[in-house]
Amino acid sequence: MGGTFDPIHHGHLVAASEVAGEFDLDEVVFVPTGHPWQKAAGAVSPAEHRYLMTVIATASNPRFTVSRVDIERDGPTFTVDTLRDLKRQRPEADLFFITGADVMAEILTWKGAEELWELAHFVGVTRPGHDLAAPVGSSGVNLLEVPAMAISSTDCRARVAQHKPVWYLVPDGVVQYINKYGLYLGPEASAEAGHVGAYPGTVPVEAP
Numbered sequence: 048m049g050g051t052f053d054p055i056h057h058g059h060l061v062a063a064s065e066v067a068g069e070f071d072l073d074e075v076v077f078v079p080t081g082h083p084w085q086k087a088a089g090a091v092s093p094a095e096h097r098y099l100m101t102v103i104a105t106a107s108n109p110r111f112t113v114s115r116v117d118i119e120r121d122g123p124t125f126t127v128d129t130l131r132d133l134k135r136q137r138p139e140a141d142l143f144f145i146t147g148a149d150v151m152a153e154i155l156t157w158k159g160a161e162e163l164w165e166l167a168h169f170v171g172v173t174r175p176g177h178d179l180a181a182p183v184g185s186s187g188v189n190l191l192e193v194p195a196m197a198i199s200s201t202d203c204r205a206r207v208a209q210h211k212p213v214w215y216l217v218p219d220g221v222v223q224y225i226n227k228y229g230l231y232l233g234p235e236a237s238a239e240a241g242h243v244g245a246y247p248g249t250v251p252v253e254a255p
């Protein structure tokens with residue numbers, strides 16, 4: 048499952064768990080993006096924070112792992128590269144790529160979209176507020192209804208910035224990580240609050 052995970056939340060985890068159960072997957076690899084070029088013109092937290100929050104969130108599930116392939120590759124993150132890297136690392140694996148309905152609707156705009164269907168089975172899951180459909184011209188795409196989790200990373204970031212709780216929207220360890228590093232407060236509020244490790248700023252998203 049690829050994502051920016053800024054931060055990872057229970058919508059991601061429920062989607063991954065449901066797909067793993069439905070398709071009897073041996074492993075779900077969470078792949079935090081390096082440079083998510085289609086994210087809104089704003090900014091994305093440093094990859095190491097997003098990676099570590101993903102590790103914390105998935106640590107208790109023996110079938111969940113986290114890959115650094117996208118954060119270690121320079122340049123914009125393209126799923127065609129992600130899938131090739133994962134296939135190189137696991138030549139015997141039958142790959143599935145999990146997306147929510149919003150992302151499924153965008154796949155035809157991705158780099159090398161026409162090749163993607165041969166590299167993995169795509170599984171689109173329902174997400175509140177979005178219609179779920181297989182992209183025109185795709186092949187081998189599965190659609191799955193999962194328990195509705197009206198949670199987004201955007202909303203979690205906004206809640207933290209407004210000093211509202213994110214308990215139970217994200218795993219407890221992720222709440223504590225966000226507080227420890229003063230994420231999503233903005234650099235000034237974070238420094239004033241004297242958080243461990245100065246807030247390292249944000250990384251502008253660059254289009255390819």
Ligand SMILES: Nc1ncnc2c1ncn2[C@@H]1O[C@H](COP(=O)(O)OP(=O)(O)OP(=O)(O)O)[C@@H](O)[C@H]1O
Pocket residue numbers: 049050051052053057058059062145146147148149150151172173174175196197198199200201202
């Ligand atoms: N609540 C949810 N239910 C189902 N799928 C989800 C949910 N939230 C995210 N996803 C899916 O998880 C993947 C990674 O999403 P991402 O990390 O961009 O989270 P997000 O909540 O959409 O973030 P943001 O609000 O910053 O855009 C995408 O395929 C997305 O569709």
Ligand SMILES: O=C(O)c1ccc[n+]([C@@H]2O[C@H](COP(=O)([O-])O)[C@@H](O)[C@H]2O)c1
Pocket residue numbers: 048049050051052078080083084085086124125126127150156157158
């Ligand atoms: O390959 C692309 O061009 C492409 C464009 C946008 C998003 N993706 C992938 O879609 C997944 C979800 O991305 P995001 O930005 O919604 O967190 C993640 O794995 C991204 O790398 C991929």
